[in-house]
Amino acid sequence: MPELPEVETVRRGLEQAMVGRTFTNVILRRENLRFPFPENLVDTLIGRRVDSIRRRAKYLLIDLDDGHVILSHLGMSGRYTLFDGEKVDQFTTPNDSDERSRFGTATGFDGRHDHVEFQFDDGSVAVYTDPRRFGIMDLIAIGEEAIHPLLEALGPEPFGDWNANHLAQRLHKKTTSIKVALLDQRIVVGVGNIYACEALHRSGIHPQRQSKTLVRKDGKPTKKLDALVEMVVEVLEQAVEVGGSSLNDFADVNGTLGYFGHHFQVYDREDEPCLKAGCGGTIERITQSGRSTFLCPRCQR
DNA sequence: CAAAGTTCCTGCGAGC
DNA sequence: TGCTCGCAGGAACTTT
Numbered sequence: 001m002p003e004l005p006e007v008e009t010v011r012r013g014l015e016q017a018m019v020g021r022t023f024t025n026v027i028l029r030r031e032n033l034r035f036p037f038p039e040n041l042v043d044t045l046i047g048r049r050v051d052s053i054r055r056r057a058k059y060l061l062i063d064l065d066d067g068h069v070i071l072s073h074l075g076m077s078g079r080y081t082l083f084d085g086e087k088v089d090q091f092t093t094p095n096d097s098d099e100r101s102r103f104g105t106a107t108g109f110d111g112r113h114d115h116v117e118f119q120f121d122d123g124s125v126a127v128y129t130d131p132r133r134f135g136i137m138d139l140i141a142i143g144e145e146a147i148h149p150l151l152e153a154l155g156p157e158p159f160g161d162w163n164a165n166h167l168a169q170r171l172h173k174k175t176t177s178i179k180v181a182l183l184d185q186r187i188v189v190g191v192g193n194i195y196a197c198e199a200l201h202r203s204g205i206h207p208q209r210q211s212k213t214l215v216r217k218d219g220k221p222t223k224k225l226d227a228l229v230e231m232v233v234e235v236l237e238q239a240v241e242v243g244g245s246s247l248n249d250f251a252d253v254n255g256t257l258g259y260f261g262h263h264f265q266v267y268d269r270e271d272e273p274c275l276k277a278g279c280g281g282t283i284e285r286i287t288q289s290g291r292s293t294f295l296c297p298r299c300q301r
Numbered sequence: 302c303a304a305a306g307t308t309c310c311t312g313c314g315a316g317c
Numbered sequence: 318t319g320c321t322c323g324c325a326g327g328a329a330c331t332t333t
């Protein structure tokens with residue numbers, strides 16, 4: 001599900017639902033996701049108020065009033081579903097089993113994958129669901145972001161002061177393909193498989209092109225690399241807009257809504273016509289580092 | 302068979 | 318020649 005725009009959409013949804021509320025209970029329905037939950041997770045959260053919610057790369061950072069921070073990553077299939085007080089009553093049955101979520105039906109699953117339930121003082125509930133369990137839920141101290149092993153090596157935010165000169169510096173020696181480089185979170189964060197394909201298509205760059213061929217000998221970016229940076233930012237910004245517009249009525253902050261309303265130019269369009277004006281090419285699918293890449297061999301060089 | 306993500310391991314080549 | 322380091326590529330995690 002989640003690349004930067006989807007995570008940002010989830011962040012905004014959680015912000016509306018959680019900030020200012022206090023945890024009254026937290027239920028863990030298993031002991032781990034990708035990693036074990038920290039032992040003190042439940043005890044630490046109960047009685048704490050949520051002060052703010054930030055995003056770094058594809059991670060969510062939920063700031064608590066005692067200086068702890070919940071570090072949450074959605075992996076491939078993680079999502080949050082929010083229930084206000086009324087909806088909790090609506091979906092809760094009196095004979096809840098300990099093994100299954102109270103909210104399985106409402107979240108579209110049978111409840112087996114609702115791993116964490118956060119209960120708040122106003123009666124609302126947030127449920128974390130993650131069938132593949134590639135997600136992460138950890139607890140850190142505020143200020144620890146920069147030294148946490150999962151965060152320390154992360155590259156620049158695309159919406160920050162990232163630019164073509166910076167990218168050129170990172171790529172000028174790289175022999176790996178530009179598509180694989182874009183997915184490397186040490187080079188720039190937030191870009192995943194879908195938006196990497198889309199940004200390369202928009203900027204007319206072949207995904208298998210060696211990264212360093214996009215940098216001039218004097219170390220400055222080529223015009224194509226300028227275009228790539230512009231298109232990465234554009235495609236992510238537009239996706240955030242789409243996700244934001246799908247949020248309005250809360251309840252489900254599923255980032256999938258962001259993808260749902262989005263029509264891609266190349267991703268998942270194998271054998272279909274290239275949509276670039278006047279191109280006339282046909283979209284191909286190849287594999288790079290074990291992941292599907294979609295491209296138009298005619299307009300991407 | 303493939304899937305929106307990330308980490309870890311192995312093998313290879315460069316350089317000392 | 319032999320060793321270390323870094324990079325590049327692939328496997329693994331899991332469920333639908």
